Amino acid sequence: MIARVLRGTLRGQELRVVSPEDFVILKVLATRARDLEDARSVVEKQGARLDQSLLEAEIALLADELADHDIRGRFGIVMGEDPDRG
Numbered sequence: 001m002i003a004r005v006l007r008g009t010l011r012g013q014e015l016r017v018v019s020p021e022d023f024v025i026l027k028v029l030a031t032r033a034r035d036l037e038d039a040r041s042v043v044e045k046q047g048a049r050l051d052q053s054l055l056e057a058e059i060a061l062l063a064d065e066l067a068d069h070d071i072r073g074r075f076g077i078v079m080g081e082d083p084d085r086g
Helices: 022-028 034-051 054-066 070-080
Strands: 007-008 015-016
Touching: 022 034, 022 054, 022 070, 034 070, 054 070
Parallel strands: none
Antiparallel strands: 007 015
């Protein structure tokens, strides 16, 4: 995440922010329903500009590391997948 930080300036001060992909990942890791809405809005606005392969790879790694958190399910919701589909 740190390697992908975006840099810019605001009122003469350097500003570092997470990439849109990392924002989505962080929101998937969070636990509130509102976080999923936030992530979904970024996915909708960024569309094809998002690095889908990066998102999927990071989600897979995190899902393996954090087995007690439904990361894949939450990511599916963000990506607009039907949670009732098998």
